[in-house]
Amino acid sequence: xxxxxxxxxxxxxxxxxxxxxxxxxxxxxxxxxxxxxxxxxxxxxxxxxxxxxxxxxxxxxxxxxxxxxxxxxxxxxxxxxxxxxxxx
Numbered sequence: 001x002x003x004x005x006x007x008x009x010x011x012x013x014x015x016x017x018x019x020x021x022x023x024x025x026x027x028x029x030x031x032x033x034x035x036x037x038x039x040x041x042x043x044x045x046x047x048x049x050x051x052x053x054x055x056x057x058x059x060x061x062x063x064x065x066x067x068x069x070x071x072x073x074x075x076x077x078x079x080x081x082x083x084x085x086x087x088x
Contacts, residue, residue, distance in 0.1 A: 025033060053061070068074075076084075 025036075028036065
């Protein structure tokens with residue numbers, strides 16, 4: 001259980017937190033947890049900072065970019081991916 005940090009406080013359209021205080025994340029509804037995740041992500045990307053990659057992360061990204069540039073395979077459309085998943 002998380003320590004008591006306060007209470008959840010939404011604005012009228014429930015899309016933005018004014019303050020986030022949570023006693024137990026599992027006590028939140030799924031919608032509230034999604035809103036919390038969005039608020040956390042928004043707080044991260046609002047700061048103009050560069051996130052340093054580790055050498056393995058950079059190597060993986062470079063390998064993926066090189067593979068894409070070699071074959072230009074953009075992947076499968078969502079409808080095909082979903083159909084493959086649902087057929088299992």
